[in-house]
Amino acid sequence: MAEVLIIGAGPVGLFMAALLLQEGVDVQILEQRSAPEPHSRAIGIHPPALAALAGTGVSEALVAEGVPIRRGVALAGGKCLAQMSFAGVSDRFPFVLSLPQGRTEALLERRVNELNDGALHRGVRLIRLTDDGARVTVEAVSGRGTLSYAAPLVIAADGVRSTVRALQGVALRAKEYPDSYLMGDFADNTGFGPDAALFLAGAGIVESFPLPGHLRRWVVRLGAGDPPAAGDPPAAGGATAGGQRDDSQGGDALWLMRCVRERTGLDIDAGTNSMLSSFGVRTRLARRMVTGRVVMIGDAAHEVSPIGGQGMNLGWLDAAALVPIATAAMRRQQVDGALKNFERTRLRAAARAARQAEINMALGRPLTDGLLGLRNRAIGGVAAVPAVNALIARRFTMQ
Template identity: 55%
Template sequence: METDVVIVGGGPVGLYLAALLLQAGVRVRVLEQRPSPNGHSRAIGIHPPALAALADVGLASALVHAGVPIRRGLAISGGRTVGAMEFSSVSRRYPFVLALPQHRTEQLLAERVRTLDPDALVRGARVTGVADDGGQVAVSVGPGLGAADPARGYAAQVVIAADGARSGLRQQLGVPVARKTYPDHYLMGDFADAGTHGEKAVLFLERHGIVESFPLPGGVRRWVVRLGAPAAATDPLHLAHLVRDRTGILPEPGSNSMLSAFSVHTTAARKTVLGRVVLLGDAAHEISPIGGQGMNLGWLDAQALAPLIHRVLAGTATPAEVCRYESGRRQAAARAARQAGINMMLGRPLPPALLGLRNAALAAVASSPPVNRWVARRFTMQ
């Protein structure tokens, strides 16, 4: 089957790029190996630049309506508020960070793609190989996870690998990656929200490590606890007790609706444009989830890539344009990784004396409106 663009991976980044291209008249097929949508609420934060990008496909209003706008963040230590961050100045259109579970974000994106082309999203399709002859890319496809569809093939002018941090297509292409491992491990879960902090994000800066807390739609709150080693137990009661021991707040274990443990590492592909195949989002560069920038970075990658794809399809793209795209997105990923590193550093365990110094520094930042605004803009990817 011939098409203009094949996107490998039907996650939020692949679906967003598909919507951008489809509404401009480009023929697109999104090949997703999962036979059904993922119900896991992994990424939850949508920053103002990403909301502006999502407005380009007509989804910002629907996302804001579905999510929780976080307009203020608090830093608490030992039961005392040591600082606050206001998001009112970070954007005129979107003066907040939007909290929305990833599965709901993907659902809205998939609906938009289907509205533009009911056949664009192909589920249960696993890409087994690509062959780029310089003018066209042949895509071999077999049944995906739990799929019964017969194998199919596609021929496209451009192929996009948006299949995540463990990108199978990147591995097939033999693209080397630079990998860095951090001494940071986390356990997170979603529980019923007692309403103590309303629609504020809260960072509990405690001696044994940070606890992060974010409101979600439907009266739910996410709790993220930093650990000193990979989680030995991943049950809701264990996480609830960790939160209580550090913050004095006990989430109701029986209300848990999501539980996940993760350790932090980063990867960066040495090359992201390989002829007519482009690595996008986490397939190109995975960064720490702390700070919620990864999914947003992928959307901004796609927004920058779409005009280049149009020029490739028209036969007017130049090598210099390709280089500018690749270097620009590499720089954006490096900035995001640095910010994530700072976020993790602030949440690591400290002895009482150093904890007091850190809290005093945060209080000084919070008390200076110009500095507070600058930090808020950095945090929200401005």
């Protein structure tokens, strides 16, 4: 019997496992995927999350592979309206790191394997969970048949479609949004280098972020008559690739190329497209994160709009806050009050992130010419005030 069972080996579950293993806790991780997710999905790692990740010794490797985004620029009509520097948001990590989720997961999994190369079990799907008040028993299926695991504590990091949350009967507060987006990764020929760029067009915002390997992600806000968003909203973190489709060389890549040209005046090469995904947006906040000896973290507990890149980071900060409580529980210390405070503060953080995401989406919606000019002048005026600019930079980077 393990001391802690973690359900889900995405970036949040792997980080949770690495933190606990470093504390000497016996951890087992159950993951239903037989192999890691190959697509880029979430890309943005904010300074507080990088500081937390440093606790596992992986932050240096992440920074070495990623692109530090130290500045964002807002443009309209070919002119720069505003600039935002992240130089003052953190002494140690004064940037937002851009790195595909697949590489982030690989580096975290490597760290887990360094600590215990038998902790991760892939191809294992949870089907039943029983909490008797002293321990939690988990039944699962795999290619080897039905399996049983038990531990005094279960931590669910199994994403937006959380099986654990469903089995525990935890209710959600859900909100659907009219916004939908199409995004893709292409060769970067823009000259923006490591800067993020936001194009404030009347037809809807276009966001552009650098990626390693001289690539750039483009995210376009869809409007009436544009290709519909497919599938469920994406998983946690930055502009992500939920509802992945194998059409990266198809018509939608050409549509995205034409849309970028119309809204920004820039040309991208559709033939270099390496990922393409469309997604809608919703917020779903669990009414509880703690049920008996089961704790939900990350997207299992709170799904927020990927616009702003907060989801994956929220999950990491959940994990960092939970580690001292989990280790205290393993030492048979009383943790009921600490768990209640954890649940209260982390749900409050998720609600705050959801509100910030709503603001981000509202700023990028289509506008008539008159309202567009008013909005763009307002953005330029606000950004010209150094104190306000610095405050917005801190909010944008989850400080």
